[in-house]
Amino acid sequence: VAKILEMEFGKPGEEPLKLVEALAPEKRKQVWKKIGIMPRAIDREITEIMHRTHMGVDADPLSLIAQGLRCALADGWSGSMMATLLSDIMFGTPKPLKAVANLGVLKEKAVNILVHGHNPVLSMKIVEAAEDPELVELAKKLGAEEGINVVGMCCTGNEVLMRLGVPIAGNMLQQELAIITGALEAVVVDYQCIMPAIVDVASCYHTKVITTEPKAHIPGALHIEFEPAHADEIAKKIVRIAVENFPNRIKEKVQIPEEKMELMAGFSVEAILEALGGTLDPLANALKEGKIKGIAGVVGCVNPKVRHDNSHVTLTKELIKNDILVVGTGCWAIAMSKHGLLKPEAAELAGPGLKEVCKALGIPPCLHMGSCVDCSRMLLVLGALADHLGVDIPDLPVAGSAPEWMSEKAVSIGAYFVASGILVHLGTIPPVLGSKTVVEILTSKAEELVGGKFYVEPDPVKAAQAMIEHIKEKRKKLGWPE
Ligand code: SF4
Known part of the structure; x- marks a missing residue:
């Protein structure tokens, strides 16, 4: 399977991507074929859009954006999709589990190792190595009475949280804060969302920053290349370095915040189906009856340009209050976990219909579906729901949002949701205001072509209201009660 999927990156010819053909709903594929973005x-697709944006190539905004959407579809329905599918095959499909979040998960009497980045292969192996009896014994011998404590950050944190219940210390903007607790023996990183300045911050403490990827070096960090063929050996070497660093901890500098919060995570598509009794009928019926008015996918980053987590939390609370089930990934999910919105008890904050459904199923009103890569899980739910109801994705009472987005990956995620027929709210303004034509295509004309479009609104309450109105309109068109 891996060999076949690997070929999807560079295969010649005009044949569409295999996972797109296999997993996207028929109605969507017809739309993409018709406008030439299959x-x-x-x-x-990446090379082609890079060429088109070179000086003197494609000068037509519509043609450029169409290729951008094609490239994003290759990510969402294939590249990210296969990362999720293969991770599930290798490490197991997530199931609902309980865990704890926020900086209070660090332990004063343990060797603390933070895994940060996006690659589950490395983080899963570090977690495994940290259970090695010899290394645990060594940690205790060196004074760490409670052994070795691995905690996560960002999306690699989400990966080990979703599958193993490993505590999560925080989202992207908390990486420096974790170091200044003075209690981190090592920060082990792979790639994406790692601030280069963490090496400078770590130099004020005893913390070692360990880079592991040939494509992601940081000056001043200790580089130990992670080779999957020698995964066990390398993971143990990294954990040993952290353990041996424990005696260098400066006790006077240790200040671990008390804050931590319980959460429920692990809502893969399979887990959602299982919670519903193996079929989409209960969800479809709850939507038709109006107990659940709609579904919102809230995703993406945290962004230093806006108050940390605020737009995520405000927008999500507004949506669940209005009986909209919220599913999401990435740093949104970590923001939710810190604010108690991933606990089943958060159903109390939901509108009466959603509250009833959540209580009956014992689930929170916000479902953690995984890392940013796992946005592909949401595409599968949308496709399955549309097929189940006999409609196309743009007909569904659903909306998306990236309230605090900042990374290039979020641009791709937003674009593949738009191309899949969804209204996507952006809370931070993308750098497109230089062209009225581009703004017009992204926020209006795209809907005529693919059924979805972008909507930009920095105020999270106004944004939630617009998403609610959009969902109401879709319900009306389906003939469902308001
Ligand atoms: S959600 Fe954004 S900031 Fe957070 S880990 Fe993913 S890409 Fe990075």
């Missing part, structure tokens, strides 16, 4: 090979 993705072929993943790397080819």
